[in-house]
Amino acid sequence: MSRNSVRADAQHSRDDLVRALRSAGLRATSPRVAVLASLRNRPHTDAETLMRHARQELGTLSPQTIYNILGAFVEAGIVRRIEPAGSPALYELRVGDNHHHIVCRRCGAVGDVDCAVGKRPCLTPVETHGYLLDEAEVTYWGICPTCQRRSGMTTIAGSNRTTATSDHPIRATGDRR
Ligand SMILES: [Zn+2]
Ligand SMILES: [Zn+2]
Numbered sequence: 001m002s003r004n005s006v007r008a009d010a011q012h013s014r015d016d017l018v019r020a021l022r023s024a025g026l027r028a029t030s031p032r033v034a035v036l037a038s039l040r041n042r043p044h045t046d047a048e049t050l051m052r053h054a055r056q057e058l059g060t061l062s063p064q065t066i067y068n069i070l071g072a073f074v075e076a077g078i079v080r081r082i083e084p085a086g087s088p089a090l091y092e093l094r095v096g097d098n099h100h101h102i103v104c105r106r107c108g109a110v111g112d113v114d115c116a117v118g119k120r121p122c123l124t125p126v127e128t129h130g131y132l133l134d135e136a137e138v139t140y141w142g143i144c145p146t147c148q149r150r151s152g153m154t155t156i157a158g159s160n161r162t163t164a165t166s167d168h169p170i171r172a173t174g175d176r177r
Contacts, residue, residue, distance in 0.1 A: 044110040104144035
């Protein structure tokens with residue numbers, strides 16, 4: 001691919017982001033577009049990482065600005081916020097499909113797992129205690145392929161249904177056993 005077409009693609013995808021913001025009723029400010037762009041490239045990213053990326057592009061940005069942007073995105077329904085235990089909140093653009101997450105206990109890598117049912121709540125509890133349930137939050141915990149290889153474990157999973165976006169970690173946060 002030539003440099004020019006790379007740049008044309010970048011411009012094109014920036015236009016998409018601007019459109020996505022506007023159709024969610026949000027003004028397409030540069031910080032918002034930058035945060036959305038890095039979320040598109042890296043799902044399940046924390047606010048601090050998003051801030052670092054946005055700063056590379058735009059210079060100074062306060063943490064408060066990033067949190068405000070993310071809050072507005074979540075409220076507008078274009079971004080989903082997840083909070084795996086022991087991790088800072090993570091953000092992603094995949095919304096509205098009730099997908100679940102698979103998290104590595106060692107390195108914190110996060111992948112998406114399609115919901116077999118597709119709508120909330122996808123697990124029926126034995127007892128609802130009179131609550132009107134609207135969600136079952138499912139997180140699968142385990143050891144990712146990279147960490148298995150690193151520690152010489154044998155992989156059982158040849159094919160699986162996860163759609164992890166990277167073979168390896170979005171964030172490395174050390175050992176969390
Ligand atoms: Zn891992
Ligand atoms: Zn996800």
